[in-house]
Amino acid sequence: MGQTILSAHVASVRVTRGDWVATIQGLTGARIGAVERHGKQILVRLDRGLLYIHLGMTGNLLWNAPSGKYTRAILELSNGVLIYNDIRQFGRFEFYRELPANLVGVGPDALQLDFAEFFLRLKSRKGPIKPLLLNQTFISGVGNIYADEALFAARINPHTPANRLSRPRAAKLFEKIREILQIAIRHRGSSISNHVDACGEPGAFQQMHVVYGRMGSACSGCGKPIRRVVLGQRGTHYCPRCQRA
DNA sequence: CAGATCACCTGCTTGC
DNA sequence: TGCAAGCAGGTGATCT
Numbered sequence: 321m322g323q324t325i326l327s328a329h330v331a332s333v334r335v336t337r338g339d340w341v342a343t344i345q346g347l348t349g350a351r352i353g354a355v356e357r358h359g360k361q362i363l364v365r366l367d368r369g370l371l372y373i374h375l376g377m378t379g380n381l382l383w384n385a386p387s388g389k390y391t392r393a394i395l396e397l398s399n400g401v402l403i404y405n406d407i408r409q410f411g412r413f414e415f416y417r418e419l420p421a422n423l424v425g426v427g428p429d430a431l432q433l434d435f436a437e438f439f440l441r442l443k444s445r446k447g448p449i450k451p452l453l454l455n456q457t458f459i460s461g462v463g464n465i466y467a468d469e470a471l472f473a474a475r476i477n478p479h480t481p482a483n484r485l486s487r488p489r490a491a492k493l494f495e496k497i498r499e500i501l502q503i504a505i506r507h508r509g510s511s512i513s514n515h516v517d518a519c520g521e522p523g524a525f526q527q528m529h530v531v532y533g534r535m536g537s538a539c540s541g542c543g544k545p546i547r548r549v550v551l552g553q554r555g556t557h558y559c560p561r562c563q564r565a
Numbered sequence: 566c567a568g569a570t571c572a573c574c575t576g577c578t579t580g581c
Numbered sequence: 582t583g584c585a586a587g588c589a590g591g592t593g594a595t596c597t
Binding site for chain 2 (some may be wrong): 445553
């Protein structure tokens with residue numbers, strides 16, 4: 321906040337979604353205002369627009385770290401260097417003059433939504449609950465790991481039609497989503513292969529996964545093997561006994 | 566309008 | 582050892 325971007329370098333056309341010239345021109349010389357997060361999206365307010373960052377699957381932001389093979393963007397600020405790394409380049413690092421439509425369309429943040437609204441919105445959806453939790457226009461901020469972990473914690477089968485969840489079961493799911501996100505944040509997230517925080521520290525929450533990535537191992541609740549299916553094109557892990565259909 | 570199917574990228578693990 | 586297939590934290594376009 322209050323820092324100036326002295327220089328901007330973009331090493332990947334892809335993370336700027338094409339217009340890397342506009343990104344460099346827009347960022348160079350800009351003064352940084354508030355930094356906000358909406359779901360998985362990071363918004364850096366600038367005096368002349370905004371920097372939109374989405375880490376995708378393999379993105380990370382490092383403060384005062386050396387650049388590397390997968391560095392896609394570098395911002396030299398008046399008090400340090402911000403490095404954006406992204407192996408797969410599914411993330412974004414873009415300058416906009418105004419708030420883009422895809423941000424306007426993002427759903428309520430998982431940690432700010434209230435239960436009444438969550439339940440109301442659930443009732444209008446008849447598809448399976450798991451893909452709905454990943455739908456960022458429905459609720460933003462929940463990813464594949466946390467959807468599976470929250471559904472297990474609430475003992476809800478991922479195939480359950482959203483509108484068939486009773487109020488108490490929906491309330492339990494709501495509570496578990498928030499609880500798991502907050503615990504995961506406290507543990508700096510889940511490092512499956514390369515996730516690190518801004519200090520370069522890996523997360524520790526992967527040690528607390530009870531279903532995600534644990535296909536075939538014994539369920540912590542009943543001992544039956546954890547099952548993996550594909551639901552909504554995403555690997556989905558659950559216990560067939562503890563999370564009955 | 567919801568659901569399915571690819572596509573976008575690179576790397577790691579597994580199995581033959 | 583080598584090589585192909587499958588998998589991975591997330592969207593986004595297009596077709597049915």
